[in-house]
């Protein structure tokens with residue numbers, strides 16, 4: 304059976320009360336959806352994580368963190384460790400979102416340390432990758448994606464790859480100024496990603512869910528997810544109202 308993955312990153316947008324209300328609504332609205340066929344996940348901000356985990360039944364909605372330090376403890380002011388996230392009982396840890404890479408200057412090797420640590424601590428690790436507008440213009444997108452995957456997943460053992468998801472989010476397609484990739488473009492890049500995963504991890508690599516993200520909306524969700532090699536959608540703005548996310552989920 305083909306399972307689809309539908310997730311959203313709430314970025315720095317909702318307070319505790321707003322997250323609780325959002326998750327209560329989303330869980331109610333999507334309660335009839337067969338979770339064997341679809342996994343739904345939400346990544347709210349750090350300060351809301353405890354309330355978020357409390358608000359949902361994790362069989363219906365998985366909760367994840369938007370970032371994590373690779374170290375368990377130490378002199379890392381402002382960071383949150385895997386032990387702290389473990390204590391909160393979150394399921395997913397994301398690394399490498401374009402805003403972490405391009406606003407906060409994170410590198411591929413730092414994303415690798417986060418992914419390695421997330422897996423070592425029993426989380427599902429969501430590695431985000433994606434080329435910038437400039438890289439696309441210079442026609443090096445495929446090399447960039449391969450590099451981000453090869454470094455981001457460096458030293459990850461084959462046995463652990465089943466706990467990895469990839470979010471392919473072309474940087475030029477994200478946010479208010481972004482324009483969605485065409486379904487064909489997304490399929491082409493997902494094919495490169497699947498091919499690289501196969502090269503790195505053999506058949507297990509081809510089973511890693513690869514989600515497309517970047518200006519997904521009601522008008523393009525179904526078309527994008529119908530493409531070969533696309534296992535799910537990672538949604539921003541169009542998912543931040545529970546009713547809208549529910550409508551989008553049902554449109555695919």
Ligand code: PEP
Nearest residue numbers: 477478516517518539540
């Ligand atoms: C994102 O920032 O990860 C994202 C996919 O945002 P949007 O859907 O709003 O482009």
